[in-house]
Amino acid sequence: MCGVVGIYANDEVVKDLYQGLLSIQHRGQDAAGIITYDGRFHTKKGNGLVRDIFNARNIQRLTGNIGVGHTRYPTIGGGGGEEAQPFMVNSPFGIIMAHNGNVINFQQLKKLLFDQFHRHLNSENDVEVILNIFAQELGVQNTKTITPQNIFKAVEGVFRQVRGSYSVVGYIAEEGLVAFRDPYGIKPLVFGKREDGLQPSYAVASETVTLNLMNFSSIENVRPGEVLFIDKNRRLHRQKVSHCPHTPCLFEWVYFARPDSFIDNVNVYDCRVNLGRFLADEIKKHHLDIDVVVPVPDSARDAAIEIARKLNLKYREALVKNRYIGRTFIMPSDESRKTSVQQKLNPIASEFRNRNVLLVDDSIVRGHTSRSIVELVRKCGAKKVYFASYSPPLRYPCVYGIDMQTKSEFVAKNSTPDQVAQRIGADKVIYQSLDSLKKAVQMGNPELKEFCGACFDGNYPTGDVTPEILKAIEEERKKAQDLQDKQMNLNL
Numbered sequence: 001m002c003g004v005v006g007i008y009a010n011d012e013v014v015k016d017l018y019q020g021l022l023s024i025q026h027r028g029q030d031a032a033g034i035i036t037y038d039g040r041f042h043t044k045k046g047n048g049l050v051r052d053i054f055n056a057r058n059i060q061r062l063t064g065n066i067g068v069g070h071t072r073y074p075t076i077g078g079g080g081g082e083e084a085q086p087f088m089v090n091s092p093f094g095i096i097m098a099h100n101g102n103v104i105n106f107q108q109l110k111k112l113l114f115d116q117f118h119r120h121l122n123s124e125n126d127v128e129v130i131l132n133i134f135a136q137e138l139g140v141q142n143t144k145t146i147t148p149q150n151i152f153k154a155v156e157g158v159f160r161q162v163r164g165s166y167s168v169v170g171y172i173a174e175e176g177l178v179a180f181r182d183p184y185g186i187k188p189l190v191f192g193k194r195e196d197g198l199q200p201s202y203a204v205a206s207e208t209v210t211l212n213l214m215n216f217s218s219i220e221n222v223r224p225g226e227v228l229f230i231d232k233n234r235r236l237h238r239q240k241v242s243h244c245p246h247t248p249c250l251f252e253w254v255y256f257a258r259p260d261s262f263i264d265n266v267n268v269y270d271c272r273v274n275l276g277r278f279l280a281d282e283i284k285k286h287h288l289d290i291d292v293v294v295p296v297p298d299s300a301r302d303a304a305i306e307i308a309r310k311l312n313l314k315y316r317e318a319l320v321k322n323r324y325i326g327r328t329f330i331m332p333s334d335e336s337r338k339t340s341v342q343q344k345l346n347p348i349a350s351e352f353r354n355r356n357v358l359l360v361d362d363s364i365v366r367g368h369t370s371r372s373i374v375e376l377v378r379k380c381g382a383k384k385v386y387f388a389s390y391s392p393p394l395r396y397p398c399v400y401g402i403d404m405q406t407k408s409e410f411v412a413k414n415s416t417p418d419q420v421a422q423r424i425g426a427d428k429v430i431y432q433s434l435d436s437l438k439k440a441v442q443m444g445n446p447e448l449k450e451f452c453g454a455c456f457d458g459n460y461p462t463g464d465v466t467p468e469i470l471k472a473i474e475e476e477r478k479k480a481q482d483l484q485d486k487q488m489n490l491n492l
Contacts, residue, residue, distance in 0.1 A: 003028055003210075004189075005169070007067055009196070013066060018054055018069075024207055031047050033053075034069045045086075068171055095173070098169055100189075102165055113132050131170070159225070165452075183225040184225075184462060185246045208261045249400065253437075275440045282431075282433070289356050290356050292357055293360060294317070321344060353380060357384070358386045359388065364387070364411060367423055387430070392434045395413050404455060417430065
Protein backbone atom coordinates (compact mmCIF):
# COMPACT_ATOMS: atom_id res chain seq x y z
CA MET A 1 0.00 0.00 0.00
CA CYS A 2 1.46 3.31 -1.11
CA GLY A 3 0.38 6.91 -1.44
CA VAL A 4 0.33 9.04 -4.60
CA VAL A 5 -0.08 12.74 -5.35
CA GLY A 6 -0.12 14.51 -8.70
CA ILE A 7 -0.61 18.25 -9.25
CA TYR A 8 -1.06 20.48 -12.32
CA ALA A 9 -1.15 24.02 -10.98
CA ASN A 10 -0.60 27.68 -11.80
CA ASP A 11 2.37 28.13 -9.46
CA GLU A 12 5.30 26.07 -8.17
CA VAL A 13 4.00 22.75 -6.86
CA VAL A 14 6.85 21.36 -4.75
CA LYS A 15 5.60 22.75 -1.43
CA ASP A 16 2.13 21.34 -2.05
CA LEU A 17 3.64 18.01 -3.07
CA TYR A 18 5.74 17.93 0.10
CA GLN A 19 2.74 18.71 2.30
CA GLY A 20 0.68 16.19 0.37
CA LEU A 21 3.23 13.43 0.94
CA LEU A 22 3.34 14.23 4.65
CA SER A 23 -0.44 13.76 4.77
CA ILE A 24 -0.13 10.23 3.33
CA GLN A 25 3.08 9.23 5.11
CA HIS A 26 1.01 6.61 6.93
CA ARG A 27 0.56 4.78 3.61
CA GLY A 28 4.28 4.07 3.21
CA GLN A 29 7.42 4.65 5.25
CA ASP A 30 10.03 2.79 3.20
CA ALA A 31 10.85 5.46 0.61
CA ALA A 32 9.49 8.57 -1.07
CA GLY A 33 10.04 10.61 -4.19
CA ILE A 34 9.02 13.70 -6.16
CA ILE A 35 9.47 14.56 -9.82
CA THR A 36 8.53 18.06 -11.05
CA TYR A 37 8.48 19.56 -14.54
CA ASP A 38 9.34 23.03 -15.87
CA GLY A 39 10.43 22.10 -19.38
CA ARG A 40 12.65 19.39 -17.97
CA PHE A 41 12.11 16.82 -15.24
CA HIS A 42 13.65 17.32 -11.79
CA THR A 43 13.92 14.30 -9.49
CA LYS A 44 14.52 13.62 -5.82
CA LYS A 45 13.98 10.16 -4.35
CA GLY A 46 15.35 8.33 -1.34
CA ASN A 47 14.85 5.86 1.49
CA GLY A 48 13.01 6.69 4.68
CA LEU A 49 10.46 9.26 5.73
CA VAL A 50 9.42 12.30 3.71
CA ARG A 51 10.88 14.73 6.25
CA ASP A 52 14.28 12.99 6.08
CA ILE A 53 14.51 12.85 2.27
CA PHE A 54 13.58 16.40 1.36
CA ASN A 55 15.45 19.46 2.61
CA ALA A 56 15.60 23.12 1.63
CA ARG A 57 18.37 22.51 -0.91
CA ASN A 58 16.76 19.74 -2.91
CA ILE A 59 13.28 21.27 -2.62
CA GLN A 60 14.63 24.46 -4.15
CA ARG A 61 15.71 22.67 -7.32
CA LEU A 62 12.37 20.83 -7.75
CA THR A 63 10.94 23.62 -9.86
CA GLY A 64 7.82 23.64 -12.01
CA ASN A 65 4.04 23.92 -11.82
CA ILE A 66 3.53 20.20 -12.47
CA GLY A 67 4.66 17.26 -10.38
CA VAL A 68 4.07 13.76 -9.07
CA GLY A 69 4.94 12.44 -5.60
CA HIS A 70 4.88 9.07 -3.87
CA THR A 71 5.34 7.40 -0.50
CA ARG A 72 6.43 3.78 -0.78
CA TYR A 73 5.36 0.66 1.04
CA PRO A 74 7.18 -2.28 -0.57
CA THR A 75 5.34 -5.30 -1.96
CA ILE A 76 6.95 -5.96 -5.34
CA GLY A 77 10.62 -4.95 -5.29
CA GLY A 78 13.07 -4.71 -2.43
CA GLY A 79 14.28 -1.67 -0.61
CA GLY A 80 16.59 1.03 -1.83
CA GLY A 81 16.30 4.39 -3.49
CA GLU A 82 16.39 2.77 -6.94
CA GLU A 83 12.99 1.22 -6.20
CA ALA A 84 11.44 4.51 -5.07
CA GLN A 85 8.75 6.09 -7.23
CA PRO A 86 7.93 8.04 -9.40
CA PHE A 87 9.55 6.41 -12.44
CA MET A 88 10.27 7.99 -15.82
CA VAL A 89 10.65 7.00 -19.50
CA ASN A 90 11.86 9.39 -22.17
CA SER A 91 9.67 8.16 -25.05
CA PRO A 92 7.15 9.00 -26.23
CA PHE A 93 7.31 12.65 -25.14
CA GLY A 94 8.70 11.83 -21.70
CA ILE A 95 6.42 10.34 -19.05
CA ILE A 96 6.59 10.14 -15.25
CA MET A 97 4.36 7.86 -13.21
CA ALA A 98 3.59 6.62 -9.68
CA HIS A 99 1.03 4.15 -8.42
CA ASN A 100 -0.55 2.46 -5.42
CA GLY A 101 -1.26 -1.25 -5.69
CA ASN A 102 0.34 -4.46 -6.87
CA VAL A 103 0.71 -6.02 -10.32
CA ILE A 104 0.12 -9.76 -10.13
CA ASN A 105 1.69 -10.65 -13.48
CA PHE A 106 4.70 -8.37 -13.05
CA GLN A 107 7.37 -10.91 -13.97
CA GLN A 108 5.56 -12.08 -17.12
CA LEU A 109 5.03 -8.50 -18.30
CA LYS A 110 8.64 -7.58 -17.55
CA LYS A 111 9.78 -10.44 -19.80
CA LEU A 112 7.24 -9.51 -22.47
CA LEU A 113 8.42 -5.90 -22.56
CA PHE A 114 12.01 -7.00 -23.12
CA ASP A 115 11.38 -9.85 -25.56
CA GLN A 116 8.82 -8.14 -27.79
CA PHE A 117 9.52 -4.42 -27.45
CA HIS A 118 13.16 -4.38 -26.27
CA ARG A 119 12.25 -2.31 -23.24
CA HIS A 120 14.66 -2.97 -20.38
CA LEU A 121 13.24 -2.53 -16.88
CA ASN A 122 15.88 -1.52 -14.39
CA SER A 123 13.99 -2.28 -11.19
CA GLU A 124 11.71 -4.76 -9.49
CA ASN A 125 9.06 -2.09 -8.95
CA ASP A 126 5.80 -2.91 -10.70
CA VAL A 127 4.97 0.68 -11.61
CA GLU A 128 7.78 0.44 -14.16
CA VAL A 129 5.75 -2.24 -15.95
CA ILE A 130 2.61 -0.07 -15.98
CA LEU A 131 4.62 2.93 -17.17
CA ASN A 132 6.31 1.06 -20.01
CA ILE A 133 3.12 -0.61 -21.20
CA PHE A 134 1.35 2.75 -21.16
CA ALA A 135 4.26 4.31 -23.08
CA GLN A 136 4.25 1.47 -25.59
CA GLU A 137 0.48 1.74 -26.12
CA LEU A 138 0.79 5.50 -26.57
CA GLY A 139 3.81 5.24 -28.87
CA VAL A 140 2.24 2.80 -31.34
CA GLN A 141 -0.47 5.38 -32.05
CA ASN A 142 2.29 7.44 -33.70
CA THR A 143 0.73 10.82 -32.98
CA LYS A 144 2.53 14.18 -32.96
CA THR A 145 0.27 15.58 -30.28
CA ILE A 146 -1.86 13.89 -27.65
CA THR A 147 -5.65 13.84 -27.69
CA PRO A 148 -7.87 12.50 -24.91
CA GLN A 149 -8.77 9.56 -27.15
CA ASN A 150 -5.08 8.65 -27.42
CA ILE A 151 -4.89 8.53 -23.63
CA PHE A 152 -8.07 6.49 -23.26
CA LYS A 153 -6.88 4.00 -25.86
CA ALA A 154 -3.46 3.64 -24.19
CA VAL A 155 -5.07 2.92 -20.82
CA GLU A 156 -7.37 0.38 -22.44
CA GLY A 157 -4.15 -1.36 -23.50
CA VAL A 158 -2.91 -1.26 -19.90
CA PHE A 159 -6.18 -2.76 -18.67
CA ARG A 160 -5.95 -5.60 -21.21
CA GLN A 161 -2.50 -6.63 -20.03
CA VAL A 162 -1.93 -5.61 -16.41
CA ARG A 163 -3.50 -7.82 -13.74
CA GLY A 164 -3.95 -6.79 -10.12
CA SER A 165 -4.71 -3.48 -8.43
CA TYR A 166 -3.36 -0.09 -9.38
CA SER A 167 -4.32 3.53 -8.89
CA VAL A 168 -2.03 5.59 -11.12
CA VAL A 169 -1.03 9.21 -11.63
CA GLY A 170 1.43 10.42 -14.26
CA TYR A 171 2.44 13.34 -16.43
CA ILE A 172 3.29 13.43 -20.16
CA ALA A 173 5.74 16.24 -20.96
CA GLU A 174 4.03 19.25 -22.56
CA GLU A 175 0.82 17.25 -22.96
CA GLY A 176 -0.97 16.77 -19.66
CA LEU A 177 -1.63 14.98 -16.37
CA VAL A 178 -3.14 11.50 -16.54
CA ALA A 179 -4.69 9.35 -13.81
CA PHE A 180 -6.55 6.06 -13.85
CA ARG A 181 -7.88 3.43 -11.48
CA ASP A 182 -7.86 -0.30 -12.17
CA PRO A 183 -11.07 -1.83 -13.57
CA TYR A 184 -12.21 -3.06 -10.14
CA GLY A 185 -11.28 0.10 -8.25
CA ILE A 186 -9.51 -1.88 -5.54
CA LYS A 187 -7.26 0.98 -4.42
CA PRO A 188 -8.63 4.49 -3.77
CA LEU A 189 -8.00 7.54 -5.95
CA VAL A 190 -9.59 11.00 -5.82
CA PHE A 191 -9.17 14.29 -7.62
CA GLY A 192 -10.05 17.91 -6.93
CA LYS A 193 -9.94 21.42 -8.35
CA ARG A 194 -8.64 24.73 -6.96
CA GLU A 195 -9.66 28.09 -8.47
CA ASP A 196 -6.44 30.02 -7.93
CA GLY A 197 -5.68 31.68 -11.28
CA LEU A 198 -6.86 32.26 -14.82
CA GLN A 199 -7.07 28.48 -15.15
CA PRO A 200 -7.99 26.02 -12.39
CA SER A 201 -5.37 23.90 -10.67
CA TYR A 202 -5.99 20.14 -10.44
CA ALA A 203 -4.70 17.48 -8.06
CA VAL A 204 -5.01 13.71 -7.81
CA ALA A 205 -4.29 11.79 -4.58
CA SER A 206 -4.82 8.52 -2.75
CA GLU A 207 -6.92 10.11 0.00
CA THR A 208 -9.26 13.08 0.33
CA VAL A 209 -7.32 14.44 3.31
CA THR A 210 -4.43 15.31 0.98
CA LEU A 211 -6.66 17.45 -1.21
CA ASN A 212 -8.27 19.06 1.84
CA LEU A 213 -4.89 20.14 3.22
CA MET A 214 -3.87 21.62 -0.16
CA ASN A 215 -7.17 23.58 -0.36
CA PHE A 216 -8.56 21.65 -3.31
CA SER A 217 -12.35 21.39 -3.49
CA SER A 218 -14.97 19.80 -5.76
CA ILE A 219 -13.44 16.48 -4.70
CA GLU A 220 -14.61 13.39 -6.58
CA ASN A 221 -13.60 9.76 -6.81
CA VAL A 222 -11.83 8.45 -9.85
CA ARG A 223 -14.25 5.68 -10.71
CA PRO A 224 -13.17 2.06 -11.29
CA GLY A 225 -11.86 1.69 -14.82
CA GLU A 226 -11.95 5.45 -15.35
CA VAL A 227 -9.27 7.60 -16.98
CA LEU A 228 -8.71 11.31 -16.28
CA PHE A 229 -6.71 13.53 -18.61
CA ILE A 230 -5.98 17.17 -17.83
CA ASP A 231 -4.60 18.54 -21.08
CA LYS A 232 -2.06 21.33 -21.67
CA ASN A 233 -4.90 23.86 -21.77
CA ARG A 234 -5.99 22.68 -18.32
CA ARG A 235 -9.19 21.10 -19.59
CA LEU A 236 -10.43 18.00 -17.78
CA HIS A 237 -11.39 14.95 -19.84
CA ARG A 238 -12.66 11.76 -18.25
CA GLN A 239 -13.95 8.47 -19.58
CA LYS A 240 -14.74 5.09 -18.12
CA VAL A 241 -13.03 2.53 -20.36
CA SER A 242 -13.77 -0.62 -18.34
CA HIS A 243 -16.98 -1.75 -16.66
CA CYS A 244 -16.09 -4.39 -14.09
CA PRO A 245 -17.89 -4.50 -10.71
CA HIS A 246 -16.49 -2.07 -8.15
CA THR A 247 -14.76 -4.04 -5.37
CA PRO A 248 -12.83 -1.66 -3.08
CA CYS A 249 -10.38 -3.03 -0.52
CA LEU A 250 -11.97 -3.41 2.92
CA PHE A 251 -8.60 -3.03 4.63
CA GLU A 252 -8.58 0.67 3.71
CA TRP A 253 -11.30 1.32 6.29
CA VAL A 254 -9.84 -1.14 8.78
CA TYR A 255 -6.27 0.14 8.87
CA PHE A 256 -4.65 2.04 6.05
CA ALA A 257 -6.62 5.24 5.54
CA ARG A 258 -6.60 8.22 7.88
CA PRO A 259 -9.78 8.66 9.95
CA ASP A 260 -10.31 12.13 8.46
CA SER A 261 -10.40 10.75 4.91
CA PHE A 262 -13.29 9.57 2.79
CA ILE A 263 -12.70 6.38 0.82
CA ASP A 264 -15.30 5.94 -1.92
CA ASN A 265 -17.52 8.46 -0.10
CA VAL A 266 -17.33 6.59 3.21
CA ASN A 267 -15.84 8.53 6.12
CA VAL A 268 -13.20 6.33 7.72
CA TYR A 269 -13.85 7.65 11.24
CA ASP A 270 -17.59 6.96 11.05
CA CYS A 271 -16.89 3.48 9.71
CA ARG A 272 -14.56 2.64 12.59
CA VAL A 273 -17.09 3.91 15.12
CA ASN A 274 -19.68 1.60 13.57
CA LEU A 275 -17.18 -1.25 13.69
CA GLY A 276 -16.79 -0.59 17.41
CA ARG A 277 -20.56 -0.71 17.87
CA PHE A 278 -20.88 -4.04 16.04
CA LEU A 279 -17.90 -5.53 17.87
CA ALA A 280 -19.42 -4.51 21.21
CA ASP A 281 -22.43 -6.67 20.36
CA GLU A 282 -20.11 -9.59 19.66
CA ILE A 283 -18.16 -9.07 22.90
CA LYS A 284 -21.40 -9.00 24.89
CA LYS A 285 -22.17 -12.57 23.77
CA HIS A 286 -19.09 -13.87 25.64
CA HIS A 287 -20.19 -12.56 29.09
CA LEU A 288 -16.66 -11.46 30.02
CA ASP A 289 -15.82 -9.72 33.27
CA ILE A 290 -14.06 -6.60 31.93
CA ASP A 291 -12.78 -3.73 34.07
CA VAL A 292 -11.27 -1.46 31.44
CA VAL A 293 -11.12 -1.01 27.65
CA VAL A 294 -7.73 0.02 26.23
CA PRO A 295 -7.05 0.75 22.53
CA VAL A 296 -3.85 -0.17 20.77
CA PRO A 297 -2.99 3.26 19.34
CA ASP A 298 -3.72 4.83 16.98
CA SER A 299 -6.14 3.26 14.52
CA ALA A 300 -8.15 1.32 17.14
CA ARG A 301 -9.02 4.35 19.24
CA ASP A 302 -12.29 5.25 17.49
CA ALA A 303 -13.70 1.73 17.75
CA ALA A 304 -12.50 1.24 21.34
CA ILE A 305 -14.26 4.40 22.56
CA GLU A 306 -17.51 3.18 21.04
CA ILE A 307 -17.08 -0.29 22.57
CA ALA A 308 -16.57 1.19 26.03
CA ARG A 309 -19.55 3.52 25.58
CA LYS A 310 -21.90 0.79 24.43
CA LEU A 311 -20.81 -1.71 27.10
CA ASN A 312 -20.73 0.97 29.82
CA LEU A 313 -17.11 0.23 30.68
CA LYS A 314 -14.17 2.39 31.67
CA TYR A 315 -12.04 3.60 28.77
CA ARG A 316 -8.36 4.35 29.33
CA GLU A 317 -5.53 5.34 26.99
CA ALA A 318 -3.11 3.21 28.95
CA LEU A 319 -0.70 2.41 26.10
CA VAL A 320 1.28 5.54 25.30
CA LYS A 321 2.66 5.74 21.78
CA ASN A 322 6.00 7.21 20.82
CA ARG A 323 4.96 9.45 17.91
CA TYR A 324 8.34 9.13 16.25
CA ILE A 325 8.11 5.38 15.63
CA GLY A 326 6.37 4.29 12.43
CA ARG A 327 3.48 1.92 11.88
CA THR A 328 4.64 -1.59 12.76
CA PHE A 329 2.39 -3.45 10.32
CA ILE A 330 4.01 -1.81 7.28
CA MET A 331 7.58 -2.28 8.46
CA PRO A 332 9.55 -4.50 6.10
CA SER A 333 10.62 -7.36 8.37
CA ASP A 334 9.44 -9.31 11.39
CA GLU A 335 12.55 -8.33 13.33
CA SER A 336 11.99 -4.62 12.77
CA ARG A 337 8.34 -5.05 13.82
CA LYS A 338 9.30 -6.76 17.09
CA THR A 339 11.92 -4.15 17.94
CA SER A 340 9.56 -1.35 17.04
CA VAL A 341 6.77 -2.55 19.34
CA GLN A 342 9.15 -2.36 22.30
CA GLN A 343 10.14 1.17 21.32
CA LYS A 344 6.70 2.29 20.24
CA LEU A 345 4.42 1.55 23.20
CA ASN A 346 4.92 2.27 26.88
CA PRO A 347 2.25 1.13 29.34
CA ILE A 348 0.78 3.09 32.24
CA ALA A 349 1.12 0.20 34.66
CA SER A 350 -1.39 1.47 37.24
CA GLU A 351 -4.19 1.25 34.68
CA PHE A 352 -3.56 -2.47 34.16
CA ARG A 353 -2.63 -3.69 37.65
CA ASN A 354 -5.16 -6.15 39.12
CA ARG A 355 -7.64 -5.51 36.31
CA ASN A 356 -9.31 -7.56 33.60
CA VAL A 357 -8.33 -5.71 30.44
CA LEU A 358 -9.94 -5.64 27.03
CA LEU A 359 -7.37 -4.62 24.41
CA VAL A 360 -8.84 -3.41 21.12
CA ASP A 361 -6.84 -3.41 17.90
CA ASP A 362 -7.66 -3.02 14.21
CA SER A 363 -6.49 -6.52 13.26
CA ILE A 364 -4.29 -9.49 14.10
CA VAL A 365 -2.06 -10.45 11.19
CA ARG A 366 1.11 -12.32 12.04
CA GLY A 367 0.50 -12.22 15.78
CA HIS A 368 3.98 -10.89 16.72
CA THR A 369 2.77 -7.39 17.59
CA SER A 370 -0.30 -8.67 19.44
CA ARG A 371 1.75 -11.14 21.48
CA SER A 372 4.26 -8.45 22.44
CA ILE A 373 1.47 -6.14 23.59
CA VAL A 374 -0.24 -8.86 25.62
CA GLU A 375 3.09 -9.66 27.30
CA LEU A 376 3.58 -5.97 28.06
CA VAL A 377 0.17 -5.72 29.71
CA ARG A 378 0.65 -8.90 31.74
CA LYS A 379 3.97 -7.58 33.08
CA CYS A 380 2.03 -4.63 34.43
CA GLY A 381 -0.02 -6.97 36.61
CA ALA A 382 -3.22 -7.45 34.61
CA LYS A 383 -5.33 -10.32 35.93
CA LYS A 384 -6.78 -11.22 32.54
CA VAL A 385 -6.11 -9.91 29.05
CA TYR A 386 -8.81 -10.16 26.41
CA PHE A 387 -8.03 -9.12 22.84
CA ALA A 388 -10.66 -7.79 20.41
CA SER A 389 -10.03 -7.21 16.70
CA TYR A 390 -12.46 -4.96 14.84
CA SER A 391 -11.59 -6.75 11.61
CA PRO A 392 -12.33 -10.40 10.85
CA PRO A 393 -9.53 -12.97 11.06
CA LEU A 394 -6.94 -12.58 8.31
CA ARG A 395 -6.28 -15.96 6.70
CA TYR A 396 -5.41 -15.60 3.02
CA PRO A 397 -2.56 -13.96 1.09
CA CYS A 398 -3.16 -10.52 -0.37
CA VAL A 399 -1.98 -10.09 -3.96
CA TYR A 400 -3.31 -6.55 -4.40
CA GLY A 401 -0.80 -4.49 -2.45
CA ILE A 402 -0.78 -5.39 1.25
CA ASP A 403 2.37 -6.94 2.66
CA MET A 404 0.88 -10.28 3.67
CA GLN A 405 1.57 -12.53 0.74
CA THR A 406 2.43 -15.91 2.24
CA LYS A 407 0.11 -18.39 3.95
CA SER A 408 2.52 -18.93 6.81
CA GLU A 409 2.26 -15.30 7.91
CA PHE A 410 -1.26 -15.56 9.33
CA VAL A 411 -1.68 -16.55 12.95
CA ALA A 412 -5.39 -17.24 12.25
CA LYS A 413 -4.76 -19.55 9.28
CA ASN A 414 -6.59 -22.84 10.00
CA SER A 415 -7.05 -21.70 13.61
CA THR A 416 -10.00 -20.99 15.87
CA PRO A 417 -10.15 -17.77 17.93
CA ASP A 418 -9.26 -19.79 21.02
CA GLN A 419 -6.16 -21.15 19.29
CA VAL A 420 -5.18 -17.62 18.26
CA ALA A 421 -5.66 -16.52 21.86
CA GLN A 422 -3.27 -19.24 23.00
CA ARG A 423 -0.66 -18.20 20.44
CA ILE A 424 -0.69 -14.53 21.36
CA GLY A 425 -0.99 -15.23 25.10
CA ALA A 426 -4.47 -13.75 25.58
CA ASP A 427 -7.27 -15.19 27.70
CA LYS A 428 -9.76 -14.64 24.91
CA VAL A 429 -9.77 -13.35 21.32
CA ILE A 430 -12.93 -11.86 19.81
CA TYR A 431 -13.16 -11.03 16.11
CA GLN A 432 -15.48 -8.85 14.08
CA SER A 433 -17.57 -10.75 11.53
CA LEU A 434 -17.02 -10.12 7.82
CA ASP A 435 -20.71 -9.29 7.38
CA SER A 436 -20.46 -6.63 10.07
CA LEU A 437 -17.37 -5.11 8.44
CA LYS A 438 -19.19 -4.85 5.11
CA LYS A 439 -22.26 -3.43 6.81
CA ALA A 440 -20.21 -0.75 8.58
CA VAL A 441 -18.82 0.42 5.23
CA GLN A 442 -22.18 0.29 3.47
CA MET A 443 -23.73 2.47 6.16
CA GLY A 444 -21.56 5.27 4.76
CA ASN A 445 -22.29 4.47 1.11
CA PRO A 446 -25.15 2.06 0.34
CA GLU A 447 -24.15 2.09 -3.35
CA LEU A 448 -21.15 -0.11 -2.53
CA LYS A 449 -22.38 -3.63 -3.13
CA GLU A 450 -19.21 -5.71 -3.49
CA PHE A 451 -15.80 -5.59 -1.82
CA CYS A 452 -12.35 -7.05 -1.97
CA GLY A 453 -12.09 -9.06 1.23
CA ALA A 454 -9.71 -11.66 -0.20
CA CYS A 455 -7.46 -11.58 2.88
CA PHE A 456 -10.50 -12.59 4.96
CA ASP A 457 -12.37 -15.05 2.72
CA GLY A 458 -9.95 -16.02 -0.07
CA ASN A 459 -12.22 -14.66 -2.83
CA TYR A 460 -10.09 -12.66 -5.27
CA PRO A 461 -12.36 -10.28 -7.21
CA THR A 462 -10.23 -10.02 -10.36
CA GLY A 463 -10.91 -13.70 -11.03
CA ASP A 464 -7.42 -14.43 -12.31
CA VAL A 465 -5.60 -15.45 -9.13
CA THR A 466 -4.71 -19.11 -9.56
CA PRO A 467 -2.94 -21.42 -7.08
CA GLU A 468 0.11 -21.19 -9.37
CA ILE A 469 0.11 -17.39 -9.10
CA LEU A 470 -0.21 -17.56 -5.31
CA LYS A 471 2.68 -20.00 -5.15
CA ALA A 472 4.87 -17.83 -7.41
CA ILE A 473 4.12 -14.70 -5.36
CA GLU A 474 4.86 -16.58 -2.14
CA GLU A 475 8.21 -17.80 -3.48
CA GLU A 476 9.09 -14.32 -4.70
CA ARG A 477 8.16 -12.86 -1.32
CA LYS A 478 10.30 -15.40 0.54
CA LYS A 479 13.31 -14.63 -1.67
CA ALA A 480 12.88 -10.91 -1.08
CA GLN A 481 12.55 -11.49 2.67
CA ASP A 482 15.69 -13.68 2.76
CA LEU A 483 17.64 -10.99 0.91
CA GLN A 484 16.35 -8.33 3.26
CA ASP A 485 17.31 -10.39 6.31
CA LYS A 486 20.84 -10.86 4.92
CA GLN A 487 21.16 -7.13 4.34
CA MET A 488 20.01 -6.42 7.89
CA ASN A 489 22.55 -8.88 9.31
CA LEU A 490 25.32 -7.22 7.28
CA ASN A 491 24.32 -3.87 8.75
CA LEU A 492 24.52 -5.13 12.34
